[in-house]
Amino acid sequence: MKSKHETIYKNFKLLGNALGLINANNTHSGNISQTDPDNDDYFYITASGSQIGSLVPRDIVPVKFSDVSWGDGRGSTESTIHRKILSIPGINAVAHGHFMNCTTISFDHKDKEIFLEYMGTDKKGREEFRFSPIDLFGAYVVDSVQVGSYEQPVGSPEMEERLPVYLKENHLTIVRGHGPFARGASLEDCLYRLGTLEHSATLALHLRRKGYSIVDIQRKIQKEGKENFFPVKPHLFDESILKKRDVTDKVMIDDFEERLNYNYKNLIGAYGTGSMSQKVSANEMIYCPMSAVPDGMDFPMLRLNLEYADDDSVDMCMHKLIYKNTIQNACMITTNPMSVADGMVILAEKYGKGILAGEKIDISYEPDDHPVVAPIDAEAIYLNPRLGLVDIHQLKDMSSNNPILNMLRNYKGCCVVAGYGVISTGETTLEQAAHNASSAERIAQFRSDVYINEKMVNGPEMKSFEPLTK
Amino acid sequence: MSDKGRTFGRGGAGAVFGSKNLIAVAVSPDKSTKVSVSDEEEMDIKNKSGSVYKAKVKLDVGKFTRKEQHYGSLASMGSLGLAGMVNNFDQLIHNNMIDTNHELSDIQKVDGEALRNHADIAQDGEDVIEVKKDTCYNCSITCKRKTTIKNSKGEVVDAGEGPEFETVALLGVNLSIYDLPLIARANYMANRYGMDTITLGSTIAAFVELYTIVKDSNSDLSEGEKLFLNDFGDFDKKYGEPRFGNKDYLLSIIDMVGKGNGIGKYLAQGSYRFCERYGHPELSMTVKKQELPAYDPRASYSQALCYEMSNRGGCHLEGGYTAALSYCAGYAEWPGNRIEGTPLISKNATLKGTAIDIIGVCVYSSFAISLDEYAPIINAVTGDNLNSGSLLKFAHRTISLERLFNIRCGKTENDDWLPDRFYEIPTLVEGEETLCSRDVFSKMHKEYYNALGWNEKGVPEDTTLENLGMKEYMNREYKTK
Numbered sequence: 024m025k026s027k028h029e030t031i032y033k034n035f036k037l038l039g040n041a042l043g044l045i046n047a048n049n050t051h052s053g054n055i056s057q058t059d060p061d062n063d064d065y066f067y068i069t070a071s072g073s074q075i076g077s078l079v080p081r082d083i084v085p086v087k088f089s090d091v092s093w094g095d096g097r098g099s100t101e102s103t104i105h106r107k108i109l110s111i112p113g114i115n116a117v118a119h120g121h122f123m124n125c126t127t128i129s130f131d132h133k134d135k136e137i138f139l140e141y142m143g144t145d146k147k148g149r150e151e152f153r154f155s156p157i158d159l160f161g162a163y164v165v166d167s168v169q170v171g172s173y174e175q176p177v178g179s180p181e182m183e184e185r186l187p188v189y190l191k192e193n194h195l196t197i198v199r200g201h202g203p204f205a206r207g208a209s210l211e212d213c214l215y216r217l218g219t220l221e222h223s224a225t226l227a228l229h230l231r232r233k234g235y236s237i238v239d240i241q242r243k244i245q246k247e248g249k250e251n252f253f254p255v256k257p258h259l260f261d262e263s264i265l266k267k268r269d270v271t272d273k274v275m276i277d278d279f280e281e282r283l284n285y286n287y288k289n290l291i292g293a294y295g296t297g298s299m300s301q302k303v304s305a306n307e308m309i310y311c312p313m314s315a316v317p318d319g320m321d322f323p324m325l326r327l328n329l330e331y332a333d334d335d336s337v338d339m340c341m342h343k344l345i346y347k348n349t350i351q352n353a354c355m356i357t358t359n360p361m362s363v364a365d366g367m368v369i370l371a372e373k374y375g376k377g378i379l380a381g382e383k384i385d386i387s388y389e390p391d392d393h394p395v396v397a398p399i400d401a402e403a404i405y406l407n408p409r410l411g412l413v414d415i416h417q418l419k420d421m422s423s424n425n426p427i428l429n430m431l432r433n434y435k436g437c438c439v440v441a442g443y444g445v446i447s448t449g450e451t452t453l454e455q456a457a458h459n460a461s462s463a464e465r466i467a468q469f470r471s472d473v474y475i476n477e478k479m480v481n482g483p484e485m486k487s488f489e490p491l492t493k
Numbered sequence: 494m495s496d497k498g499r500t501f502g503r504g505g506a507g508a509v510f511g512s513k514n515l516i517a518v519a520v521s522p523d524k525s526t527k528v529s530v531s532d533e534e535e536m537d538i539k540n541k542s543g544s545v546y547k548a549k550v551k552l553d554v555g556k557f558t559r560k561e562q563h564y565g566s567l568a569s570m571g572s573l574g575l576a577g578m579v580n581n582f583d584q585l586i587h588n589n590m591i592d593t594n595h596e597l598s599d600i601q602k603v604d605g606e607a608l609r610n611h612a613d614i615a616q617d618g619e620d621v622i623e624v625k626k627d628t629c630y631n632c633s634i635t636c637k638r639k640t641t642i643k644n645s646k647g648e649v650v651d652a653g654e655g656p657e658f659e660t661v662a663l664l665g666v667n668l669s670i671y672d673l674p675l676i677a678r679a680n681y682m683a684n685r686y687g688m689d690t691i692t693l694g695s696t697i698a699a700f701v702e703l704y705t706i707v708k709d710s711n712s713d714l715s716e717g718e719k720l721f722l723n724d725f726g727d728f729d730k731k732y733g734e735p736r737f738g739n740k741d742y743l744l745s746i747i748d749m750v751g752k753g754n755g756i757g758k759y760l761a762q763g764s765y766r767f768c769e770r771y772g773h774p775e776l777s778m779t780v781k782k783q784e785l786p787a788y789d790p791r792a793s794y795s796q797a798l799c800y801e802m803s804n805r806g807g808c809h810l811e812g813g814y815t816a817a818l819s820y821c822a823g824y825a826e827w828p829g830n831r832i833e834g835t836p837l838i839s840k841n842a843t844l845k846g847t848a849i850d851i852i853g854v855c856v857y858s859s860f861a862i863s864l865d866e867y868a869p870i871i872n873a874v875t876g877d878n879l880n881s882g883s884l885l886k887f888a889h890r891t892i893s894l895e896r897l898f899n900i901r902c903g904k905t906e907n908d909d910w911l912p913d914r915f916y917e918i919p920t921l922v923e924g925e926e927t928l929c930s931r932d933v934f935s936k937m938h939k940e941y942y943n944a945l946g947w948n949e950k951g952v953p954e955d956t957t958l959e960n961l962g963m964k965e966y967m968n969r970e971y972k973t974k
Contacts, residue, residue, distance in 0.1 A: 051823070071823045072824040072825070081923070090610070091561075093578040095569075096575070096578050097821055098556070102564065103563050106564070177554065
């Protein structure tokens, strides 16, 4: 290449790898772009046909905003769409992928409304839908996503016309049958939105397949507002602290990095959501406000006092609560979409589907009467015959009576919080917590798949594989 | 043969017609004639399940073929829109193809963006090019450019069509001339004389290099070089020195070629015969005596092979267009310096290029539409049942027949080679010194022939001719030198 922008290439390479790690695309689909920080008449975009998961420097193409240039001939077929979106003030990056579950949920119909609310047609008679996450992280990070039906849904003038309109209002939009587009202040911001959307879509898929209406819940959230529907607010991704490091211990840094990378690529956590920590003294923990980070990307490690502070996030409060009241020394909170969906189903089966609609229902958390998740796979049954399960309202309880604490004590450090995530702990290491988080997701996957077999192909009853209790 | 701004050169047809004293062919359409098609419904552009509609959608989305308001390269900048990209990947020829190394600031004076915005970027006192878009009949790509040159007083200096990318390459940057109004005027002159600008430009470049060698020589001149100086006469005193980077002489030399005056008489024979006359055939950048176009062979071995194998000589269209495969083919990108497997890529491109010519569609449409998409359209017109495989078979027959014709005219595998400089002088391509290797290309030739069912001398085998339905050409003896 005659011209190269090293920093931009590095950003693209990291984000491209990140998308590749979570199967966001096939070998060559998707595209990403970013404005040039040194020249406001240029942006850079991936070349048409480049491999997002393994970009090389010549895959990064300069394109002019103000007029056509040679880059228009090499850049992605969707360059014109990116150009329009990046022209909106405040937007510096756009990322598009063919995430499996985001795309799957878009295959809906106005007469079906399985995952999407039908919103009517626009002025030109084109159908519009809306997907609203029903989990806490999704509701705040994604909010709601317009899903459009397009006559020509790949690189078309129609997309060029409509996508910038949708993305002016929201960070995300989905092209039906094609995949999501995200815009943000940075490529990391885009990844945060896309990853969270994918987790929310996964959760919605699994909940719906168990027979529970997503759209009813979505309508309730929209009607009441997420601040009223959910009892707490999650922390949001803060790019300004990504490089903050209160730790120099390389062993600890490597440990956190390994856990973060694992969670990311195994879809245990969405980038920028969740948290993890290690208690390092009687009154201190090393805390990362993320539970999942792709290889090579920055993450903060903060040294925090265990005393509660007014501006503590929900996650921070949970970590502190656990360290103050148990012998656990490591903690992880991950989005675990399948586990969370499964937890929601179990609560709805036991206490009525009003619980999914945000109703505060009195749940017994007595030793002999409380909700649990029962694995059906052999290793999980062997290691951890039950996972704890609580409703989301328990996140407000900062007392030593919070049932989450007993769940962690009694179920080897694993508690599913329906609608929120999985809290996993370890008495000694983060690895122990990581094991719980990843097991929880696999447990949920087995339960879900065997349940589908039961319903679709007349397979054995899923519950018949749950271990017996007293 | 000339159609106002478009000259059908480089095939030899003009020479053949001229030798038969055919001056013109005039066509006067009878508007009462209706052309019928086999399947009107399939041909209906509003039929969304029809092949014409689907092809149109592809054109509308393709980066090169979509409309100007969607930043389509060809619609926005004409063919000259290719210049910036070709140069960015070090493929753009320079100084009679000695190298490919231009200053970016020079290219930016003559690329597609420059033509498009010339009124805004022209310097004070410089002639200004006003540009209007135009199109061939019914074409949505609109790559044609009608241009008018005005001087600083706003007076019209000249007007016509173009310049196209190849013209800017061969009548401009290959001579180190980066003056877009001058190149445009040179183009108009060439059009009026009915001369192909690739051939003309390359021939002038050979002339310039020969002049430079002779003039700067410190040793005794050969007989051919003395003859050159004799034919050259006082050209430099009248019209300026023909050196790379000088531009004063350009319009004058074109005029002389067109009229057959002075040294122009010898230049009018093309670069090979011109250079041969003066004992320097190595300065003619030709294959089979046809001048090479704008893409340097060292930057793309597959293109180099296509040039070598083209039956009509150095051609990137009928011979196969692969130059852009290394940077503009999506996930079909083929690196320019790749060797293993390249003959097959070149062969496929030859067949595809020939099929496009047979169909009679514009090459630019094939940037978006494949033979798979053309075939049903052809069927809708003709009532045939063709597919892309059928079209490629037609192409295979065509190039095999052309090959046999060439052989009968005395062409052999020894004619399937680029000029020596591409094997001897490296150029910088994406940071690496690059040149072609004779050993490698010798092997690639054999693989190319074999891929087409030709023997190792490039003669179509009888079994191939039989498979192609060309039995009447079997069992003949084709003499090879």
